[in-house]
Amino acid sequence: MSRPPxxxxxxxxxxxxxxxxxxxxxxxxxxxxxTVFLADRLGKPxxxxxxxxxxxxxxxxxxxxxxxxxxxxxxxxxxxDEARALYEWNYKKQLLRIxxxxxxxxxDWDSVHDDIFGDEFLLSRPLLTAIxxxxxxVLLIDETDKADVEVEGLLLEVLSDFQVTIPELGTITATxxxxxxxxxxxxxxxxxxxxxxxxxxxxxxxxxxxxxxIVLSRVPxxxxxxxxxxxxxxxxxxxxxxxxxxxxxxxxxxxxxxxELGLDTLDEGAMSSTLGVVLKHASDQQRAAAELRLN
Amino acid sequence: MSAPVSxxxxxxxxxxxxxxxxxxxxxxxIPVGISQAVDAAEILTVIDLLEREQLRHGLAAxxxxxxxxxxxxxxxxxxxxxxxxxxxxxxxxxxxEEGADGGEPQQxxxxxxxxxxxxxxxxxxxxxxxxxxxDEIGRFARRAVDRLGSGQPSPTGQSYFSYRVMxxxxxxxxxxxxxxxxxxEGDRGGLNEQVARQTVRERVEAFKNAVETEVRRRTAxxxxxxxxxxxxxxxxxxxxxxxxxQSTDLAELRRTVAPLARxxxxxxxxxxxxxxxxxxxxxxxxxxxxxxGGVPVVTHHRPRKVHKPELVVLCDVSGSxxxxxxxxxxxxxxxxxxxxxxxxxxFVDSTDEVxxxxxxxxxxxxAVTRIGREAQVVAFDGHSDYGTAFEVFADKYASAIGPxxxxxxxxxxxxxxxxxxxxxxxxxxxxxxxxxxxNPEPERQWGSGDSAADRYGxxxxxxxxxxxxxxxxxxxxx
Numbered sequence: 001m002s003r004p005p006x007x008x009x010x011x012x013x014x015x016x017x018x019x020x021x022x023x024x025x026x027x028x029x030x031x032x033x034x035t036v037f038l039a040d041r042l043g044k045p046x047x048x049x050x051x052x053x054x055x056x057x058x059x060x061x062x063x064x065x066x067x068x069x070x071x072x073x074x075x076x077x078x079x080x081d082e083a084r085a086l087y088e089w090n091y092k093k094q095l096l097r098i099x100x101x102x103x104x105x106x107x108d109w110d111s112v113h114d115d116i117f118g119d120e121f122l123l124s125r126p127l128l129t130a131i132x133x134x135x136x137x138v139l140l141i142d143e144t145d146k147a148d149v150e151v152e153g154l155l156l157e158v159l160s161d162f163q164v165t166i167p168e169l170g171t172i173t174a175t176x177x178x179x180x181x182x183x184x185x186x187x188x189x190x191x192x193x194x195x196x197x198x199x200x201x202x203x204x205x206x207x208x209x210x211x212x213x214i215v216l217s218r219v220p221x222x223x224x225x226x227x228x229x230x231x232x233x234x235x236x237x238x239x240x241x242x243x244x245x246x247x248x249x250x251x252x253x254x255x256x257x258x259x260e261l262g263l264d265t266l267d268e269g270a271m272s273s274t275l276g277v278v279l280k281h282a283s284d285q286q287r288a289a290a291e292l293r294l295n
Numbered sequence: 296m297s298a299p300v301s302x303x304x305x306x307x308x309x310x311x312x313x314x315x316x317x318x319x320x321x322x323x324x325i326p327v328g329i330s331q332a333v334d335a336a337e338i339l340t341v342i343d344l345l346e347r348e349q350l351r352h353g354l355a356a357x358x359x360x361x362x363x364x365x366x367x368x369x370x371x372x373x374x375x376x377x378x379x380x381x382x383x384x385x386x387x388x389x390x391x392e393e394g395a396d397g398g399e400p401q402q403x404x405x406x407x408x409x410x411x412x413x414x415x416x417x418x419x420x421x422x423x424x425x426x427x428x429x430d431e432i433g434r435f436a437r438r439a440v441d442r443l444g445s446g447q448p449s450p451t452g453q454s455y456f457s458y459r460v461m462x463x464x465x466x467x468x469x470x471x472x473x474x475x476x477x478x479x480e481g482d483r484g485g486l487n488e489q490v491a492r493q494t495v496r497e498r499v500e501a502f503k504n505a506v507e508t509e510v511r512r513r514t515a516x517x518x519x520x521x522x523x524x525x526x527x528x529x530x531x532x533x534x535x536x537x538x539x540x541q542s543t544d545l546a547e548l549r550r551t552v553a554p555l556a557r558x559x560x561x562x563x564x565x566x567x568x569x570x571x572x573x574x575x576x577x578x579x580x581x582x583x584x585x586x587x588g589g590v591p592v593v594t595h596h597r598p599r600k601v602h603k604p605e606l607v608v609l610c611d612v613s614g615s616x617x618x619x620x621x622x623x624x625x626x627x628x629x630x631x632x633x634x635x636x637x638x639x640x641x642f643v644d645s646t647d648e649v650x651x652x653x654x655x656x657x658x659x660x661x662a663v664t665r666i667g668r669e670a671q672v673v674a675f676d677g678h679s680d681y682g683t684a685f686e687v688f689a690d691k692y693a694s695a696i697g698p699x700x701x702x703x704x705x706x707x708x709x710x711x712x713x714x715x716x717x718x719x720x721x722x723x724x725x726x727x728x729x730x731x732x733x734n735p736e737p738e739r740q741w742g743s744g745d746s747a748a749d750r751y752g753x754x755x756x757x758x759x760x761x762x763x764x765x766x767x768x769x770x771x772x773x
Contacts, residue, residue, distance in 0.1 A: 014342075014349055034342070034352040041341045042334070049362060091592045099588060186362070187554045189767070195360045196328060202355075202362035208497075233486070236493040241549070268486050292489045 010040050010067045010136075010179070026055070026062030027214050035201040036063065045159045045180035047144075047195065050203030053247015056183040059203075060140040063179065069136035072178070074126035076147035082154060086164060088123045097121070117168035127158050130178045137178035144194075145184040152194045155182075160197050205238055206248065214248060219255040229266045230255055233292075237278065240291055246278040253277050268293075313339065316375040319524045320358055323367045324534060331357050347376060363551070370511070374520040377512045378437075412442060413463040421469055424498045425476045432498070436505030439464065444510060453517060457503075457510045466499050473498075534762050537619045537735045549625055549659075551763040556629030559770050573597040605636040607695050607727070609688065611706030612663075612672060613643045613679035619735040623705040624663055628653050638695055641666055642684035645674035648692065681706070681747065682714035689719055696723055702730040704755065708741070708748035715747040721754035733760040733769065 011017045017033045017040075028036070036059075039046040048056045064071035074085055082088075094116040101112050124132065130139040141155070158164060162174035182198060184190060206214065208231055215227045222230075230251065238245045246254075254277045263270045272289065279285045317332050334357040342353045351372050359368055416439055423432050444460045445453055470492075477491045515523045535548060579595035587593075608630065610623040627639045631653040641649045647670040652662040666672065674683070696702060702723060724730040734741065734748055738759045742749030751757060758769050 014346070030348045031352040031355075034349045035356045038338060038341065038353055038356055042337065044334075092587050095587050095590060095592065187557065189361075192360075196330060199356040200359050202359070202365055204362070208494075229490075232490045232494055235497075236490045239493050239496075266486075271486055292486050 011037055013037070020066040021062050024062040024065040025217070026058060026066075027210060027217060028059075029206065029210055032059065032201065032203070035199055039199050040179065042199070043177055045182060045198045046201060047182045047184065047190070047198035048201045048203055049184045049186050051205070051245065052185055053245070053249060054203045054205055055248050056203055057140065057142055058249075060138055060142075060181040060183070063181065064138040067136055067138070067179070069138045069179065070133070071138050071140060072126050072130045072133075073140045073142060076141065076143045076145075076151065078146060078148060080147045080151055084125055085127050085151065085154060086125050086158075087128045087166060088125065089117070090121045090123050094121050119169075122166075122169070127155075128164050128172070130180075131158065131162060131164055131172060131174040133178065134176055136176070139178045139180045141180065141182045143185065144182045144190060145186060145188040149191065152191050156193060156197065159194070205235075205245070208232065208235060211235075211248065211251065215251060215255050218252050219259060222255050222259055223264060226258065226264060226266065227255065230258070233266060233271070234278065236292070237288055240287060242279065242284045242287065243281045244279075244284065250278045309339065310336065312375070316354075316371065317358070319371050319375065319521070320368060322524070323371060325359065325364045325367065327358050347378070350376065363547075370508075371524055373508050374511060374515050374524055377515070409463075416443065417464050417469075420464055420466060420502070421472060421476075424466070424469065424473055424495070424502065427494070427498050429501055432502050433505045436460075436502055437509045440506055440509040440513065444506070453513075455510045455513045457506050460506050460510075461503070466502055470495055470499070534764060536761050537622045538761070539618060548622065548763065552622060552625055552766070553629055555763060555766050555770060556626050559626070559630065559766075605638065605695075605697070605700045606630060607700050607702050608637065608639045609646075609702065609704045609706075610639070610641055611643070611679055611681075612641045612666060613677070615679065615707065615709060619705070619707070621659070621663065622735075623733075624653075624666075625659050626705070628659050628662065638692075640688060640692065640695075641670060641672050642679070642681075642688070643672045643677060644680035644683050645672055646684045646687040646691070647671040678711045679706070679709065680713045681708065681710045681751075682716035682719075685716045685719045685723070689723065696726050698726070698728055700727045702727040704730070704732040706732075707734060707736050707746065708732075708751050708757075709745050710747045712745045715750055717747070717750050717754060720751060724755050730755050731769075732757040733766070734758065735761055737761060 011020070014030075014033050014037045017037045018028055021028045021033070021036070035046065038044075048059060050056060060073075061071060063069075097116050098112060126139070130137050144152075144155075159180060162177050163171050165171045205211070211234070212224075212227050212231045215222065215231060216224065219227075234246050234251050234254070254274065257274050257277050258266065258270065261270075261274070271292070275285055275288065279288055313336060314332075317327055317335060321327050335354055338350075338353045338357060342349050344350060351369070354372070355365065355368055359365060420435060420439070423435055439460050440455055440457070443463045444455045444457065446456055446459070473495045474488065474491055477494065478487060511523055537548075573596050576595045576597045580591050580593075583593055583595060584591040608623075608627050610620060610627065612620040612624070624641075627637070627649075631637050631639070631650070637650070637653075638648065639650045639653055640646050649662075649666050649670050649672075652665050652670070674687075704720075732751060732755045734757055736746070736748065736759070740746065740748075741752065741757075748757060758765075760766050760769060
């Protein structure tokens, strides 16, 4: 089995992952810390799957901050193709080069031909950029499930061997293996081949304790009692069958809102006036109001 | 890679143990490839084996591929790497292994007054649930199983039952007291009570799970873990039979079906291939070529007309397919949320349009009760009658089906020996653009008894759809 170029791992232990991610403002639980540690040690991409708003993208950002790496992001969408994900030839510049050669120096076809398929005319897209970088890199492939199945095939070569083949230039292999995070909302089952190459992390909403810590670390001025009440309320909301459950960032927004309004307790009045911060569908708001007896 | 080899030689038993675990995971319906098994072995070399939780999460990272597999995996992990395999810190006497302990007063001899013991433990449980420390609750659960959960010792060994623990402690009856304990005086009713209820529910659930886990661990000690593993693992959510779904499964099922419905809607509506473009837009191409010195490097195309079909869903909502009809209505609701050209019809022995109950954002359970109350789906005796239902449909709503319409029939095709009206269905199929029938019964039962599924199957594309994974397969073939 071919292994990607070896290099010293970023983290020394699971506890080290925990500590450095916490310093970067992301509080991991045991599962996240262990999986990130393994992804780093085994040099495998990490596939993070879970509902929207559980901190998948945030994890990649925190990881970049914790390892002093640059974050390169590839946002997937329906219709994403090679030219947007991998590389593209700069047609306009190539054309300019051809025309310049016709007008001026009169270089022969062979030299122009070799010239216009050089590095200078290559537009590097996120995947190629990440592979060619010599500095530490975190590559985030966001919302992989939104992209078409063909893109997964494209990712396979990049993720298993960390190399890209460009017909005119040959194969470009990573000099320094980037740390790869793929995220998915599980709206579509990703292919087996892709999953097999990745470590899998199913991310769900955090436990009450962890979410309370997150709120207190991000909104430090909030009274601990109120944070506790807030987190319990958000959990009650998530237990309902809503169209869109409140995300972690919405919990944080809510905490910030309560702080700005100077509210020191979350009672019915405060709740019904600020419900829009966490619930963004009219039908969700009605349901929450009915089930929590706000009126 | 020399390190893993030397390590596995050194820990010969460990590799075998891991192998057994991987086998059990496979048997539980989670596909684990060879390369994943190799990765699992590699995990053992980099992770601290004394940290049980790290091992749990580490193996999960390579063995699992979907979030829904996690509960089954956790059960198996607890069986293969039980807690007592290493000395627990702050262990009290009741936690030691059976057989190894001699000083366990409750085990062999006459028990102290059972009622008094149960009462004392119930009080302790109440205190623990009020405080909500999960580790404490877990330790208490182990103690509770030890003292209250054992059945009569038999020649084959001691057996343990979670229902004994639950009967003695009845945690559900503590809810009212717990609420009183968690809430201050003026907080009854309203927001705070609802929030507290949720908290209490979570904690009681955690306690029950801890008891189940402990009972499984002890049973595995007595009878071997392979036997326990076979019975302990619940089917994965996408394998649950629609017809046999329990009410507890429904929420889980809804979560699996919702994204599938979205995909189905997309498949049925936009059947255009991504990347295939329409006719050349000459003007735009020439305009763009000015940027490249008059050479048309990039061609521009007119966007293709997006095909906007109508979808007609015709679903059986009779009692015989109660579990399935809940799912079909769920599917209808999800389809309604994703495109507007959906018309839904429900039938038992008569047909009525039920589109109005599925306004986007409406609740499925709500819609089901309203259909039962307001829609004219029962004309005669409330047993399904496909013949009459199709006749009423053809009579009243013939215009619903046209050359752009996709028809989706959901039902088991059991006609109660009444006329099946197959030609009528055939003509509906002919008039529609595409037609499919999803049947919740296994294919071998089609045509048995009063089922007309085999006859319908001759005129319409009938697909067996017993669980969410089959639904997913159907959608990918569309």
